[in-house]
Amino acid sequence: MSDCFIGVSGWRYPNWRGDFYPDGLRQRDELRYIAERMTSAEINGSFYSLQRPSSYSRWAEQTPAGFVFAIKGGRYITHMKQLRDIEAPLANFFASGVLALGSRLGPFLWQIPPRMTFDAERVGHFLSLLPRTHGEIASLATRHDDKLPPERILSAVASGIAPAQRIQHAVEPRHPSFDSPEAHRLLAAHGVAIVIADSAGTWPTMGDATSDFRYVRLHGQHELYTGAYTDESLDDWAQQCRRWLAEGLDTYVYFDNDASGHAPHDAVRLLDRVDGTRAA
Structure with missing residues (x-):
């Protein structure tokens, strides 16, 4: 059976406190609060720096069975190296503790900067390494290098998880050159999803037909990162999610319109529309 996972891109935002998060909620309990109301969340701290195995373990412990994390790949790989000479950085990233999530380990998100155009050889090599x-x-x-101290390395599959357990990857390109048959064929050959990004017209929205799952990032309907989604828009997204589920496609949807605090409210509203069981 296919599943739909809906949540937010990150959860530690001061302006959510006293709004989505009730007054008096401890910061260390914010993820638990999210996990009681949503089914997934993106870990975006991993984009900015390598996290610790202890952090991944703690996040897994704070969430119920069935909750799933998507992990955002490091910007050192995608933005600084721009997918060149990344063998060691990739090893370091995967050694930094992601396996501690165990059954809660979901897809990896690789965001490509807007300045980077599609290069079949470079992108293909990156995809082959994943x-x-x-x-x-x-x-x-x-295969990590010596930049990682021993206490920040975890390279063992979590107890109870079969080593053959599948991992999914999604790429969010922001240059229109990726919206081409050649790029789509390459991603399809590797079974990697193209992120369907709604960004108020800032970047191209690329329909995904390159994998057996769907990954959606909702950055803002009318304003990037700020505006709320209308009821009509959420109705449309819910209908689309149900269509994908009917086709047997796992679906991941994350709200990134967090600047004005709309993301968590919109995530709960969409989840209620998709499964009809949660209070908005």
Whole structure:
């Protein structure tokens, strides 16, 4: 059966406190509060720096069974190196503790900067390096370099998880050159999803037909990162999610319109529309 996972891009935002988060809620309880109301969340701290195994373990402990994390790939790989000479950085990223999430480990998101145009050779090499199972993550993690101290390395598959457990990847390109048959064929050959991004017209929205799951990022309907989604728009997205589910496609949807605090409210509203069981 297919599943729909709906949540937010990150959860530690001061302006959510006293709004979505009730007054008096401890910061360390914010993820738990999110996980009681949504089914997934993107970890975006991993984009800015390598996280610690202890952090991934703590996040797993704070969420119920069935909750899933998407992990945003490091900007050092995508934005600074721009997918060049990334063998060691990739190994370091996967050695930094992602396996500690165990059954809560969901897809990896790789955001490509707007200045980077599609290069079949460079992108193809990157896609070929990506691990596709928990076991492949563990194997790649052992190739980390000496930049990681021992206490920040985890390269063992979590207890109870089969090494053959599948891992999914999604790419969010922001240059229109990726919206081409050649780019789509390459991603399809590797089974990698193109993110369907709604960005108030800032970047192209690329329909995904390159994988057996769907990954959606909702950055803002009319204003990037700020505006709320209308009821009509959420009705449309809910209908689309139900269509994908009927086709047997796992679906991941994350709200990134967090600047004015709309993201968590919109996530709960969409989840209620999709499954009809949660209070908005």
